[in-house]
Amino acid sequence: MRYWISLFFIVYSAFSLADDKTTLYDFRYWSAPDHTRIVIDKEEDTLFNIKSFDDYLIISFDDAEVLSETFSNLFFKDSRIKKVRIKRDKETIKLIVHINNKFSTKHFTLKPNAKYKYHRLVVDVIDSELKITKKITKPEVVTPIQNQKIILVDAGHGGEDSGAIGKNRSKEKDVNLAIAKKLVAIINKNKNLKAVLTRSGDYYVPLTKRITIAQKEKATMFISIHADAVESPVAKGASVYILSEKGNNSKLAKQLETSQNVVDQFGGVESVIDSDQFLKNILKDFSRKDRDMQSFNLANEIIKQLEKIGPIHKKVPQKANFVVLKSPSIPSVLVETAFISNPTQEKRLTNSKQQTKIAQSIYQGILKYYSTL
Template sequence: MRCWISIFFAIFTTFSFAEDKTTLYDFRYWSAPDHTRIVIDKEEDTLFNIKSFDDYVVISFDDAEVLSETFSNIFFRDGRIQKVRIKRDKETIKLIVHINNKFTTKHFTLKPNAKYKFHRLVVDIVDLELKSTTKITKPIAVKPDKNQKIILVDAGHGGEDSGAIGKNKSKEKDVNLAIAKKLVSIINKNKDLKAVLTRSGDYYVPLTKRITIAQKERATMFISIHADAVESSVAKGASVYTLSEKGNKSKLAKQLESSQNVVDQFGGVESVIDSDQFLKNILTDFSRKDRDMQSFKLANEIINQLEKIGPIHKKVPQKANFVVLKSPSIPSVLVETAFISNPTQEKRLTNRKQQTKIAQSIYQGILKYYSNL
């Protein structure tokens, strides 16, 4: 313990009295099933270098200093990262990240925005799939139930992307995940249905990857869970959105599109579906129209059920150009469960019993939709 304090004092003293140094403001880590994300708040012109070795990564910063109040945030471990060390090599600060498994890295930088006032360096430590050298035995065939319907439940935001923040500092990403987990749990009690989450913890999943997950799981329905937020603290009620490739003229829909579709904000630069003709190449006019019609019917059934437990902001399904709703050929809706910007509704959204009621209502809407097919 005495040794650690001495090391900290030596490093911090060097940082504190350095002149003309670039500042590393803070350090955050996000653990996902296939990668760990490292986010470092820095100045715009900070010079950095990233080198990977067999079992560790070195992230170097030239002429840098670390703040005393965030120094302890450097140190982290999870199932992937064994430990993180800090070392000064002449004028360079090095973060040495020791990794347990075979890995690769990718990195990118992000500019300040409404939620983060500093420039950010994002480094992803990504698992490599190990090639098995052992003899592979023939797996036991599990006959899939052709009648089972697979529902992809998407918890909006996550990780570095907190989503909206309530008046009492509740984070939308946490509310979304809590409701999504409850919805999945309820759905999976029905043997005719199977629900799968796009994320099961506090990490960010790129928007187009959420669609890819739906395709991989052969989902027959996509439901994205969110919470509304506006400047006014009195707006209240739930809304359900379906896809409009042309977007929506309403002020709220445009605001929501802007906040939900920031595809390069937290996940690196993604391929936006509209720009690469992905949607048009896959969907025929007929299947697109059928998807839109079925999405509207599903949205309407969910609204009818949500109306039984609380206020409704829009009594008919709304349309907006949300990237996550572009799952080919399957009904897809985005549920704004309530306004987290309203303190009363924020309290409701963070209450476990109320979260269960919301999840149960969405589930009943799903059942009503399927019963009418």
């Protein structure tokens, strides 16, 4: 009897220890021009440790196990990451990330939300500012064209932030980037204009950084490309938003404010509206009244052009407190090109020819705006 009792406790203890293991659910990577982002889906109380060495990084998890169906997602290569290995050291799982160049890291955790059901550990592998190539390569001298107007085109969302998802699983971030790239290509055919993208691939750019990019590029206009989504599958049409620091009373505007502004958690910031001193300083800019008036005029011209190629949801510019529109002194608009939540409009948004039509209409709106100045 004593033997069977002892055996029971041994088996019970083994199962208890197994149950105590934390699970690493999935692994994702995003390559940006200056960093690679590693995202690991985990349990809330997972113990982890991150150590950096000269040419590799170790991310350790205590008492952890990896789901067999996501194990292959561990391994990744890009221009920054040479290879990823996994090693078990007693009860600890170690992810060993070999890096090609000098690097630094930052990390933060994110809570579950409507899109991601697990807690997440986010680790950014960031290029070091000092590179040998910068020492030996002479900077390219670019002669600016006199009176050339610079337009910053912002493809909304990106990377971990997919934006809205269509009924046929199309992702807003992909649609936004496709239209933005087409708009930039069209604009750059005009020698009097120059267009620059805030992102050129599938990675996330924090909202405040999009504003600083506009300032760095000396942009004279800011246009953010998005696609609407609501619960109803029949809602349709384009809308154009301008900044209102007080927000808007409409239900859709409030919904959009929440979804657009909170996404900056993907940059490691839970809230940027009240806490960011940079944005507070922008709001003190004395030229904002002129900016708001010019933004309204630009939005109005874009709406008139979009109306020629498809339905319009709101025929006058809408107002919302979008962080991304807080560029000082320059007209800034956010274009909701159509409703990706409407299956018919989703087809249109994912069609290359239709994307070109949308981009061409926005471009014509820009030209009409400049012709009135």
